[in-house]
Amino acid sequence: MSDSRGNWIIKGARLLGGDPADILIRGGMVEAIGPGLGEPGAQVLDANGLIALPGLVDLHTHLREPGREDAETVETGTRAAALGGFTAVHAMANTDPVADTAGVVEQIWRLGRQAGHCDVQPIGAVTAGLGGTRLAELGAMADSAARVRVFSDDGRCVSDAVLMRRALEYVKAFDGVIAQHAQEPRLTEGAQMNEGEASGRLGLTGWPAVAEEAVIARDCLLAAHVGSSLHVCHVSTAGSVEIIRWAKGKGWQVTAEVTPHHLLLTDDLAASYDPVYKVNPPLRTRADVAALRQGLADGTIDCVATDHAPHPLEDKETEWNTAAFGMTGLETALRVVHEAMVETGLLDWAGVADRMSARPAAIGRLVGHGGPLAASSPANLTLYDPRPREAVDPRAHASRSRNTPFAGMVLPGRVVATFLRGSPTVLDGKLA
Secondary structure: OOOOOOOEEEEEEEEOOOOEEEEEEEOOEEEEEEOOOOOOOOEEEEOOOOEEEEOEEEEEEOOOOOOOOOOOOHHHHHHHHHHOOEEEEEEOOOOOOOOOOHHHHHHHHHHHHHHOOOEEEEOEOOEHHHOOOOEOOHHHHHHOOOOOOEEOOOOOOOOOHHHHHHHHHHHHHHOOEEEEOOOOHHHHOOOOEEOOHHHHHHOOOEEOHHHHHHHHHHHHHHHHHHOOOEEEOOOOOHHHHHHHHHHHHOOOOEEEEEOHHHHHOOHHHHHHOOHHHOOOOOOOOHHHHHHHHHHHHHOOOOEEOOOEOOOOHHHHOOOHHHOOOOEOOOOOHHHHHHHHHHOOOOOOHHHHHHHHHHHHHHHOOOOOOOOOOOOOOEOOEEEEEEEEEEEEOHHHOOOOOOOOOOEOOEEEEEEEEEEEOOEEEEEOOEEO
16 A cells, blocks of 8 residues: 555545545545445555544644754645545744744645645735734735635734734735734733632743733724724633634624633643643633633534644753743544543534634635545545554654653554545555
8 A cells, every 4th residue: 555646446445434435536536435445556544443534634833944944844734634534724924034924824835745745825914024013025925826715923922003904904905814913012022821719829930811802802803993803813712712702693704713621631730830731821710611612512612733843852852931832733633522522512523524624724725635535525434443552752753842731641543544635645644
């Protein structure tokens, strides 16, 4: 099964966890789905017991290239993505140089095409140099070969309300989206972890929930005022879920994402002072985790996004106060969602496909991804074995960095194969 060319028959896969069926792939497309399919000369993959999902789409990935190739490259990051079941990722703009011009976003887009493990869709910066003082070249990035439609200063908040309004107004012309990193900077100066009982015990500067919630409330109102599209990055608090639920109830164009780590981990882990648990926004309380899970289940939160944030050892293996914020997530995301949402009965596999493929593709205005697995659709798909339970081993990851908070944790499932336009990028759990 090492030849990645030609036609394929996937035998006995459970489409979205349903009854077994065969999937015939021809010419990069799904030709047919049904029982007893055959195709002379086609390569056969035995998928007995495996769940077939549309290829996963990540709205929030840090590939670090250009500028921080010591942490990650487009090549290593997309290898990690394929191993996690992703066929497309959106690359955040906080590179060096910042992805704030047509030239830089085109460079990242071309690097993704050269790597070939999954599609890379660049996200452009909202402000020049992420400086928060003037808009970046939004129109030029939208008109570039990369066809940028999502813009974010992620890592920093667009805290200036006038600038945020102008950005929301600008992107309306080409059906763009502003993705906000909701963090009021004055309320989080020196903040190290969630503000609460745990921060008080540990003596670490607290990061209040209101610092996130206040920005989300403001931006929902701004989006409604100008009739534009707002996407809220990495929602982390119960209050944020309620604000987004209220905004959606008004019919406003507001979408939101949650990370896998915010669905499973809590601020109690900071008691170890292990910087692997230091992340922006911080891990929150059990009550917040419960609200985030419910929000994802009922559709208030639209999708899961990894916020894959790789860092070299020297930036994480240091004292807590000086360590970098961030966690890797591409290779564990589906397994964590399986644990937090499927095992708890909050989502079925159709729901996972919706939250990890269809909705992020739609929010990202991504063509060719996120559609249902059906005849005449692009053959972007993932085969997942839900049966094993294994400890996470970061040494086996393709990411250049190893800062996963799930190291040693026993999680369910395993990505067995990932197909990008009919060609396997992962087979038998290994890069093809």
